Amino acid sequence: MFLKVGELAKRSGLTVRTLHHYDAVGLLTPSARADNGYRLYDRHDVARLHLILALRGFGLSLTEIGACLDQPDIPLTSIVERQIATLDQQIEQAARLRDHLKRLRGTLMDGEEPELADWLTTLELMTMYEKYFSRDELARLPVYRNGPEAEAGWDNLVEQVRALMESGTPPEHEKARELAIRWMTMLVRDTNGDPRLAAKLNHMHENEPSLQAHIGISLALRDYVLRAFSETKMLTYEKYLSPGEIRFMRANYGKRAMEWPQLMADVRDAIDEGITPDSPQGAELARRWLDLFRSYAGDDPGTQLKFRKALENEPDLMIGTWADEALLTFVRQAMSRVVQLN
Incomplete structure (x- = not known):
């Protein structure tokens, strides 16, 4: 036919x-x-x-x-499965919107006047994520996929952190450090442990004031959490360092903290693309990693060894980060290659 x-x-x-x-x-x-x-x-x-x-x-x-x-044997089955997954995601989004609208209808039927701005913000946020993430990424992003459930889990934590910050509690305080660890652990969970999703989420947060307003996380609040989280790491490293090394670390540790998610994202991409640690691309990633590491560890090999010993002996240093064993193994092998070439 x-x-x-x-x-x-x-x-x-x-x-x-x-x-x-x-x-x-x-x-x-x-x-x-x-x-x-x-x-x-x-x-x-x-x-x-x-x-x-x-x-x-x-x-x-x-x-x-x-x-x-042009590739032979295009897997039609996998394409259809991917379509089904995409449609499932769209159905979930539509169901969430339907729930919102049902609540809006209930408010109207009760004779109350709903806040239209709340609904416009909800619609804006639904499309905002699509500006920064592909459909596949959204399907792997729990903070988006779980919608209101994920937001509800953050509300109490955000309020606690904001109260500390507004009361003048320094980020070095024990309570601030405890909340920062919870914050970063939840963030790793809600980005599916993927630094690529975390880097994009950071980018969206920095560039979308309406998102900051909706979720209640200003850039100042985010930086407060990062300082508190950095303090938890520095206190652990201090056990291995001399007073002079501690002063240098404390003066520089948080300056380039926001560069780490993107670098780890690039390493993860390299691993998934089959790039080997001994390749030119692997060497470039290792040099970027070393540059960030030296920004707070300094150039002395003895001091750098102390930081590496701390990482080996203190598993808590990996809590709230996106560095898994596969990523760290790639970086170690790439660094070894760079050292040999130098």
């Missing part, structure tokens, strides 16, 4: 012009043509169109789709 271009356009919801364009760029060439030159599409063409539209829905450009389709 063959479909003419007009029939395929109608059934697929595309325009004839779009199908002509797909033919022109080599994405979807019809299997046959009628005597009058009309394009005729068979079952295999329709299956290929399904792939094109699925990949386009995942955010790929036409050039990227073409490169993907």
Whole structure:
């Protein structure tokens, strides 16, 4: 059975012009043509169109789709499974919005006047995440996937930290340090332990004042938590350092703290892409890591060894970070290679 271009356009919801364009760029060439030159599409063409539209829905450009389709044995099953996962996510989002609207309806039926701004903010936040994360990333981001449940888990903690900060409690205080550890542990959990998601979440938070206002986490509050969290690390390192080394560490430890998530994200990407620690890319990542490490550990090899001993002996130093064993192993091997080359 063959479909003419007009029939395929109608059934697929595309325009004839779009199908002509797909033919022109080599994405979807019809299997046959009628005597009058009309394009005729068979079952295999329709299956290929399904792939094109699925990949386009995942955010790929036409050039990227073409490169993907040029590969032999395209796994149609995995593409369909990915579509199902995407639709499941969209259904979850729609269900959350439906719940919001039902509560709004209940408020109206009770004769109360709801705050329209609250609903506009909710809608804004739903689209805001999509500006910074791909659909696959959103499906792996618990803080987004769990919606109001995740927000509710943070509300009490944010209020406790804000109360400490506004009361003038220094971030070095024991209570601030305890809350900072809880904060960072929850953040690792709600970014699925993935530094790439954490780096993007940081970027979105810094660039979206409306998000800061909605979740109640100003940049000042975030920095307060980071200082308190840094204090927990420095107190542990101090057990291994001399007074002079401690002074240098304390003067520099938090200055470049926000660079770590992105660097760990880049290392994680390298691992997933099959880049080896002894490659030029691995060496560059190792140099960036060493540069950050030296910013607070200094250039003395003896001092640096003390920091590494602390990391070996103090497992709590890894709490609230995105560094797992695979990531650290890659970095160690890459650093060894850099040292050999130097």
